[in-house]
Amino acid sequence: MQQEFKTSIDQALHNANLTGALGKFSEAYKVNRAKAYEGVDFEALRGRIAERKGYAAAHLKELAAQFQKNAEARGAKVFSTSDPAQVREYILQVARENGVQSIVKSKSMATEEIHLNSFLEKEGIEVNETDLGEWIIQLAGQTPSHMVMPAIHMTKEEVADLFSKEVEERLTSDIPRLVKVARQEMRPKFLRADMGISGGNIAVAETGSIVLVTNEGNARLVTSLPKIHIAVIGIEKLVEKFSDIAPILKALPRSATAQLLTSYVTIISGQTPNSDGSLKNLHIILMDNKRSEMAADPMFKEAMQCIRCASCLNVCPIFRLVGGHVFGKVYTGGIGTILTAWYDELKSSEEIQGLCIQCGACKDVCPGKIDIPGLIMEIRRRLVKEQGLPLLHKSIYSLVNNRRVFHGMLRAASLASKPFAKGTKFIRHLPMFLADLTDGRSLPAIAAKPFRDVFKTIRQPAGLPEKAVFYAGCLIDFAYPEMGEALVKILNKAGIEVVFPEGQTCCGAPARYSGAYEVAASNAVDNIKALLADQADYVISACPTCTVALDHEFITTFESLGERKWLPQARELAAKTIDFSTLVKKLVDEGRLTLKEGQQLGSITYHDSCHLKRTMHADQAPRQLLQKTGYELTEMFECDVCCGMGGSYSLKLPEISAPILQRKLTNIKNTGAPVVAMDCPGCVMQIRGGMDQDGAPVKVRHTVEILAEQIED
Structure with missing residues (x-):
């Protein structure tokens, strides 16, 4: 990770205004979003959105043609291109042909993507953002830090300073006063503008309509007051039917800002009259910029289901700390990482993809049902495939894949760590370049005797009717053997014999989450051989990360690599795998295991x-x-x-x-x-x-x- 990137992280983490603003918003968002979705079957709703958006992604070419035909029948001019430069040139040409000197814009991530403002300004055209957040960051000379709330990273005091310079008057941080100043500054710009530029939340092929969803009303002024309106819309906004609007409009405000509905929904179907009775000069630009390539990719086509609500940012624990200027480029957060890898290039996501902690919170709330963490993992895989593993990672994985050497080193580490543990179960301080690892937390001392040794001394009752293979994972095996002992005790009480295969090794999660799928596949093969050697009723783990590896990720890793040989065994293992608490709950419900009850603990x-x-x-x-x-x-x-x-x-x-x-x-x-x-x-x-x-x-x-x-x- 480059030093410049690390510096940007450090600056964000030490920006109290940023972390405070994002922290407060994320806390409120979760509560308010839950209220907004009360009485709504979210799974059914997002299933509908995913189905309709997925259909559109699979039929982009025909829907774009249908949209163009129907929009032009209503008087619009439609221009389609895959080249961002052609989008900019088209807009400039329209501006020059009509003597445009001043442009007003409503919020548009597509125009941010192609850096339209700076291009037009260099050509001598005045460009004014009219969305309040976009205007704030335009005055600040910044890029959006959030796809829905572009200035969320700024405090009211910072905004007051910006406005004070703009109006040459010392303003306080009184929010109603600042909003009034913004309104007063914007009105003349709307009235003198020669052209309005907007984005579009939805483009309907069936009717040639574009849909704009806003809270401030500025988009209506942008699209109605100037005699020329240009809408720049990414082709991922296409849907087949007018009825496809409904589920998106139901989810978008709830997911974006936890509102039941937005203040304004504007549907534009063809030319509308200007104030002088003439018809508006309406141009719609359908921009591809590698979107059709994404739609054709068997994995990343799923990202075309995004409705740009930014809920993935709102629940992300990393975004809450560092914000969009670190975690993103034009598009921010988890989905921004994916879009950056496609709209820009794979290498552009090299640093920001590493910020994802793979907690899965974004996947749970995505109304487009996109597996954002899974797609970021795929980015990592492709980066490794394209660039290879760093030398340090290669060394680590070659060590981990040699089970005997790896376990031998862990045993040696138990002895080496004793001076740092000083008789406790914790390592509280490490020397020199390792000091960061014990900054804010102590580390567990490596156990004097790993569980694989302890297990040999455990005497289990004879003749137990069922058998479970225990997959301990590295931490229980080498740091917390007492957890393994507790598990054996519980299962024995339920009549289950526990088997611990010596050949089990790392589950491969560290390698997989770094994009090293070949290494993870090697780990998977070793574990499949070890865990299926005994004919057992269950394969149990008390580590969810390991359980997911055994139950899901061995299969998906083999599938990603096109490795068919071990898939049947991976599926056999998955069918037997169960997490500790689920199995114990089952045993208690069946009356095979009795817990002490009636206590007040x-x-x-x-x-x-x-x-x-x-x-x-x-x-x-x-x-x-x-x-x-x-x-x-x-x-x-x-x-x-x-x-x-x-x-x-x-x-x-x-x-x-x-x-x-x-x-x-x-x-x-x-x-x-x-x-x-x-x-x-x-x-x-x-x-x-x-x-x-x-x-x-x-x-x-x-x-x-x-x-x-x-x-x-």
């Missing part, structure tokens, strides 16, 4: 690990089990927001991981609960290490440890 809070909740949708089972044992569950604020661990993310970007962790620690402590439970050893590592350095008297425990203490003998 006090208050407990629960942290949702990202994979358990968002990929496996198994967040209720652990809560129900904890409550059944006698704990009073006190939900924390943002219980399902990432803790900042993200696997190797906390090692690659500790400066971002640390503030996410601090927010999580605060939310845990605010519940007043003396214990916080979770189902992920990675989250335990992150949160327990944070609590150790914080000094708060809160116990951080894996659910497996808690339940093992509450089994009836």
